[in-house]
Amino acid sequence: MFNGIAMAFMAIFISGILGTTVMTGFSHIVELLTDHKFNEAHLLNEFINRSKKTTSKIGKNHYLGWFLHFMIGVCMAVFLYCYYFYMADNVLIWTGVFLGFILGIIGVTGWSIMISAHSNPPDIKWKLFFVQLIFAHMIFGVTITWVLAKFAFNLYV
Template identity: 30%
Template sequence: MPSFLNQKNMKAIDKIIIAGIVGTSFMTLYSYLRSKKEDEEYVEPVMINKLIDNSENLPSISNEDAHPAGWGLHYATGIGFMAVYWLIWKKALARPTRNKILLLGILSGLVGIAVWKMLFSQHDRPPHNYRYGYYRQLLIAHIVFTLFSVTTYKLLDKEN
């Protein structure tokens, strides 16, 4: 195992960051798959970049798929979700079960849907996609996020 992943010496913040990145990566992969299958734009970093690009007060983005702004904000949000899990749910992280992961994923998905609905409703020119499909996939994507982030955290915390 690489020395930077030495579980004994790893601090909680390191575990939170790594778990948030892993969970966000698998969530995004799921969003890519749903987006491709439904031929709609559901990929969160791309949607963030479209919101930025369509804003009058923000600089335009030439490559909405790969611009780092959307990706950075998406990964920062994933790390933030994982930090909230850690703050609120320390005992549950120690003993995650399928039901706890499902419940936390659904709650996170509902928060995510509420945030995206607010962003779309407050934006003058929100990006277009099939909203019901987007929110449905967003709920499932948050369950995927929770499964992978909590499992990663648990694996990193195994020796502590």
């Protein structure tokens, strides 16, 4: 019993880390191709750095933005695992694309709230960021779905 639970937790954690890594890689490639800021962890650090609540200055690669980004990814992996475990009849890659799209909309909403609540948000092309963010989350959803299917549910997709 414990072994199955431990494997599920490990699959969720690894899927969240891997999904976030692949998603961030996609965002970084789009950033390089377009010369616009799209790296989520860097933007989180810029939000923190520009905050009135902090007096310390942090760089774009500070661990805090990366930690927050990856922990949000793991939390989203928990959501996908719960969906597949409790509600879905099958674990399909296309479901990962769709759920990634939904998570992208949630991500756009979260970033929009941060932008509107922040006194000095980063000055980037937010509409372009949001479009690539939705595609990045679709890749994220596929990655997590594949890892969960293989390692949490022992399926071949």
